[in-house]
Amino acid sequence: MLHFPQLRRNPRPVAxxxxxxxxxxxxxLALSGSAAVGQAADGKTELPEARRQAGWKLLFDGVSTDxxxxxxRDSLSDGWQVQDGALVRxxxxxxxxxxxxxxxxxxxxxxxxxxxGGNSGIMFHVSEESERPWHxxxxxxxxxxxxxxxxxxxxxxxxxxxxxIDPATGEIxxxxxxxxxxxxxxxLVTPVGCEVNLNGYRYYRFQLNTPDWKExxxxxxxxxxxxxxxxxxxHICLQDHGNEVAxxxxxxxxxxxxxxxxxxxxxxxxxQVEQAFPQLEWTGWEPADERGRVQDxxxxxxxxxxxxxxxxxxxxxxxxxxxxxNSQDATATKVFLxxxxxxxxxxxxxxxxxxxxxxxxxxxxxxxxxxYYTTRKAPHTSVISTFRRSANNPDKADPESEKVLLEIxxxxxxxxxxTVAYGPDxxxxxxLGDGGAxxxxxxxxxxxxxxxxxxxxxxxxxxxxxxxxAIPADNPLVGQKEARPEIxxxxxxxxxxxxxxxxxxxxxxxxxxxxxxxxINIVEKGGNYGWNLREATHPFGRKSSDGQDLKDxxxxxxxxxxxxxxxxxxxxxxxxxxxxxxxxYADYITGRIWALKYDAEAGKVVSNESIPSQKLPIITFGDxxxxxxxxxxxxxxxxxxxxxAPADKKSQD
Numbered sequence: 001m002l003h004f005p006q007l008r009r010n011p012r013p014v015a016x017x018x019x020x021x022x023x024x025x026x027x028x029l030a031l032s033g034s035a036a037v038g039q040a041a042d043g044k045t046e047l048p049e050a051r052r053q054a055g056w057k058l059l060f061d062g063v064s065t066d067x068x069x070x071x072x073r074d075s076l077s078d079g080w081q082v083q084d085g086a087l088v089r090x091x092x093x094x095x096x097x098x099x100x101x102x103x104x105x106x107x108x109x110x111x112x113x114x115x116x117g118g119n120s121g122i123m124f125h126v127s128e129e130s131e132r133p134w135h136x137x138x139x140x141x142x143x144x145x146x147x148x149x150x151x152x153x154x155x156x157x158x159x160x161x162x163x164x165i166d167p168a169t170g171e172i173x174x175x176x177x178x179x180x181x182x183x184x185x186x187x188l189v190t191p192v193g194c195e196v197n198l199n200g201y202r203y204y205r206f207q208l209n210t211p212d213w214k215e216x217x218x219x220x221x222x223x224x225x226x227x228x229x230x231x232x233x234x235h236i237c238l239q240d241h242g243n244e245v246a247x248x249x250x251x252x253x254x255x256x257x258x259x260x261x262x263x264x265x266x267x268x269x270x271x272q273v274e275q276a277f278p279q280l281e282w283t284g285w286e287p288a289d290e291r292g293r294v295q296d297x298x299x300x301x302x303x304x305x306x307x308x309x310x311x312x313x314x315x316x317x318x319x320x321x322x323x324x325x326n327s328q329d330a331t332a333t334k335v336f337l338x339x340x341x342x343x344x345x346x347x348x349x350x351x352x353x354x355x356x357x358x359x360x361x362x363x364x365x366x367x368x369x370x371x372y373y374t375t376r377k378a379p380h381t382s383v384i385s386t387f388r389r390s391a392n393n394p395d396k397a398d399p400e401s402e403k404v405l406l407e408i409x410x411x412x413x414x415x416x417x418x419t420v421a422y423g424p425d426x427x428x429x430x431x432l433g434d435g436g437a438x439x440x441x442x443x444x445x446x447x448x449x450x451x452x453x454x455x456x457x458x459x460x461x462x463x464x465x466x467x468x469x470a471i472p473a474d475n476p477l478v479g480q481k482e483a484r485p486e487i488x489x490x491x492x493x494x495x496x497x498x499x500x501x502x503x504x505x506x507x508x509x510x511x512x513x514x515x516x517x518x519x520i521n522i523v524e525k526g527g528n529y530g531w532n533l534r535e536a537t538h539p540f541g542r543k544s545s546d547g548q549d550l551k552d553x554x555x556x557x558x559x560x561x562x563x564x565x566x567x568x569x570x571x572x573x574x575x576x577x578x579x580x581x582x583x584x585y586a587d588y589i590t591g592r593i594w595a596l597k598y599d600a601e602a603g604k605v606v607s608n609e610s611i612p613s614q615k616l617p618i619i620t621f622g623d624x625x626x627x628x629x630x631x632x633x634x635x636x637x638x639x640x641x642x643x644x645a646p647a648d649k650k651s652q653d
Contacts, residue, residue, distance in 0.1 A: 037249045043085045045249060050608070053264040054561055055253035056109075059099060059236070060087050062248065071096045071237065072128050079240070086113070086248040089120070089240055096133050098126055098235035105257055107560060108187040108236060110250040114154070116179040117147040118243030121158070124189055125234035127227055133237040134158075136227040140187060140196060142245065144179040155185065155198035159220040160213075163203040168441040175201035175541050182248070184539060186516060188560070190259040191232075200540035201439060202515045208232070253560075260590065261560035266607040269578055269595060270647040273613045275639060276630050277312075282322060282638050283333045298345075299632040299640050301357040302622025307364040309394070310625050314632075314641070317353035319343030319373060323395055326624050337387065337397040344376045346413075351436075352380070355418025360460075361426055363389075369397070370405075370420045370428055370460065380410040384420060384430055386460055405460065405469050408451055412436025415494040415512075423457075424505045427472055429488065430456040431495035431509065439514060439541065440532040445491050448483040453531065455495065455509075455523055457488035476526030491529040491550065497620060498523065499569035502627065503581075504600070510567020510585055511553075514540070518565040519553035520585065520596065527551040554598055555605055562587025566631075568621035571595075573628040576644055582609075584621060584629055591615030611644065 037045055045062035059067050062085035065076050079094025080087060103124070114120065123137030130136040139158040143150055154176045156162045163173035175198050177183050186197040195205045207213060208229055222228040238247060255261060282297060289295045298317035304326075305311060314333070315321045319340040322333035345353030356372030363369060367389035375383045384406040390396040405428075410416060415433030423429055434440040434453035445453025457475055464470035477483035498509035507523040517536035521529055530536075533545035536556035557565075568584040582595040593611040598604070621631045633640045 037251070045085060047251065050264040050557075051251070053262065053266075054558065055255070055262045056251050057253065058251050059110075060247070060250040062086070067100055068097050068238075069100055071098050071126075071133055083246070086246040087238075087250070088246040089238075089244055092242075094240045096237055096239050098128075098133065098237045100235075102234050103189075103236065103252065103254065104233040105190045105255045105259070106252055107189075107255055107259075107261075108250075108252050109184070111182045111184050111248050112142050113182050113246040113248075114142055114144050114148075114179055115244040117144050117149070118179065118245055119143040119148055119150055119241040120243065120245040121237075121239035121241065122185060122187070123237035123239065124187065125229065125231050126237045127231055127234050130225065130227055133235075133239070134222075135225040136229075136231060137234060137237055138229045139239070140185060142185075142239075145174060145176050146178060154183070155196060155203050157196065157204065157206070159222070160216045161196075161204040161206055163198075163201070166441075167437060168439075173201060173203065175199040175203075177542055177544070181544070182539075188255075188259060190255055191257045192259065197515050199542065200515055200535045200538060255560060259560055261558070263561060263592060263594075263610055264557060264608060265594070265610045268610045268612060271576070271578070271611050271644045272647050273593075273611075273616065273642050274645045276641040276643040277324070277328060277330050278639070279329065279331050280324065280638075280641070281332050283335050284320065284338070285316075285638060287636055287638070294636060296634050296636050297638045297640055298353075298619070298634050300353070300355060300620055302620065302630045302632060302641070303357060303359065304623070304625040305359045305363050305369075306361065306625060307359075308625075312624050312630075313357065313359075315354055315357045315371075317350075317355070318345050319354040321357065321397070326626075334395045336395060337399060339371070339373060339399070342376060342383075343373045345374070349413035351414040351416050355416060356384075356420040356430075358420045358422050358428070361422055361424070368460070370422070372418050372420045372430070374416065375407070378409070380413055382406075382408045382410055382416055382418075382432070384408075403468055405458065406430075406451075408432065410435055410452075411442065417492075417495050419495060419498045419509075421498060421500060421507075423500055423507070426459075426461070427457050428460050428469075429498070429507065430458070431492070431498050432456065433494035434492070434531065440493065443532065445493060445531045446528075446533060448477055448480075448487055448490055451484055451486060453492055454484075454487045454490040455492065455498070455507075456486040458486055474525070488525055489523050489527040489529065489551075491527075491531050491533075492521075493531040493535075495567070496565070497567040497569075499567070499621075501570040502572050503570070506570075506600070508567065508570060508583055510565040512564055513559070516559050517556050518559070518562060518587070520555040520565070520567065520583070521551065521553045522598075524551065529553070555596055555608070557587075561590070562592055563589040566618045566620065568631070569623060569629065571627070571629055573623070573626055575626075575628050576646070579629075579644065584611075584631075586616075586618040586621075586631065588617050588619065591617055593618070612647070616642065 079091040120142040121139040126133045126137035141152045166173040300317040301315040310326045321336040323336040324333040352374035354373040360368040388401040414436040417431040417433040419431040434445045459470040471485045478485045494512040495509045519536040530550040566586045571579040586593040597607040
């Protein structure tokens with residue numbers, strides 16, 4: 001069978017009668033259900049429904065070898081056997097094996113286990129017109145990197161591409177696990193770009209048939225084979241190199257030319273996106289600065305004070321907090337607080353700046369609110385402070401009332417986290433990223449002696465032990481040697497954003513992934529959410545997570561669906577009853593928006609529905625005092641606030 005998807009973008013999903021699967025069929029994940037592949041009692045591999053909806057299918061189900069045969073033969077030799085759910089090269093003369101189908105634009109995911117000193121390979125776009133598979137198909141090397149003898153290490157594209165330098169070691173990146181342990185390979189091949197990831201580490205990117213590709217091939221041993229890497233379609237091949245090797249969880253999906261996969265959804269909601277507060281002007285903001293340079297409007301927080309005033313507060317990443325009447329007819333804002341003299345924001349380091357704002361639950365009485373920003377005083381330093389409103393003007397905060405709670409040095413400009421949120425317990429929760437760069441090079445997220453890669457919980461109502469805040473007595477690490485007692489949960493990469501469900505009190509967060517997966521968590525006290533031992537539910541890097549008590553996400557999606565989650569909140573408004581109780585979130589890169597329904601009693605997701613939109617790059621969600629939800633994007637004209645509306649109406653106030 002020929003697999004060659006049409007070279008066009010996926011059409012927008014449309015909910016049609018008979019197409020929406022029942023909730024009973026939607027095995028969505030608690031996480032044994034998330035998107036992790038499981039095994040039935042008979043050893044057969046089970047592919048979760050969410051994976052199927054995203055286009056995946058099994059090439060080997062742990063039992064049957066029907067989709068494989070030997071190269072240039074009609075059957076599979078006895079040298080390949082099924083053992084404990086794996087396809088194992090066990091004997092001499094096993095031979096190279098290929099898929100019966102051919103694939104053009106695709107994504108392949110599998111695990112391999114190599115024997116001590118062993119060698120094998122994974123090839124793609126293999127043609128049987130060639131005498132040997134490697135005469136046409138580029139090969140991802142598989143070997144024991146410790147005792148193997150080939151200079152081409154595991155995960156390298158043989159003689160063509162290898163990973164870059166690991167900043168933590170100064171040596172060529174090696175994310176492989178030892179012989180006898182399972183390693184994961186992800187291979188993406190599309191006309192617009194290809195990549196290889198090994199155990200979650202991005203090894204390299206490349207593009208077939210470009211001048212760079214042809215130059216590399218010309219310098220390799222493959223130069224004399226005219227079909228090598230040029231066909232654009234062919235079989236997947238697993239190589240017999242004379243050593244024992246095992247493969248399992250082998251799955252593939254066809255992709256369109258741009259690599260964007262189908263959405264893992266159970267339906268599409270009858271909603272649309274509309275401009276919120278369409279007449280609103282931002283006091284003091286101009287689309288160009290004094291030098292005439294473009295100064296985009298970056299609304300980074302939307303929230304309310306919970307004080308009965310029904311005002312909406314919008315904070316910008318450059319450090320200005322605006323307040324205005326919660327009316328779609330509102331025309332102008334008031335500047336509640338201007339911190340531009342303290343906040344540093346650079347467009348080329350855009351994960352810094354003013355990042356968080358939360359009003360105390362007793363704001364009406366105490367006038368206290370908390371902010372999170374990057375300070376001008378020192379490079380890459382995060383500040384968490386409280387301020388108070390003006391004694392004379394409820395529409396103004398007192399800029400001199402700042403009480404700095406924490407100053408946290410960041411090693412890099414990215415992965416700052418930045419959400420601050422007062423919980424229903426009156427305590428302050430703070431989301432901190434792992435410190436930045438890639439792959440958490442310093443291991444912060446699993447190191448509880450540092451605050452980075454964690455969610456903190458502190459009491460801002462009192463001071464204790466010389467600190468301008470107190471540690472709640474029931475914080476999970478209180479009394480543990482060398483652990484920071486401020487930590488409430490850890491093992492996160494870059495939470496963007498988190499919010500409490502105003503009805504249940506559960507703390508939801510979206511955690512931005514590294515190379516392959518985005519995830520949604522419900523944060524619990526003392527929870528370790530796995531980074532960087534794993535990315536979402538998938539093993540990451542060389543260290544095993546065996547024996548670790550890790551919390552699973554309630555949902556995950558892969559990087560052909562979206563590449564950067566914008567976490568939202570659970571809708572508790574009354575204007576749109578079809579959203580009540582659903583967690584709203586989006587992907588910044590693809591602009592897709594979803595509503596996730598979670599059954600807390602059953603501990604699993606029961607639906608994930610798409611919300612039609614213009615594919616906006618959403619940077620944050622927020623709500624007003626009534627629980628209605630808004631979301632924002634960066635614009636040059638200040639028209640960056642949006643909300644949802646029924647599909648058959650332009651507006652519903």
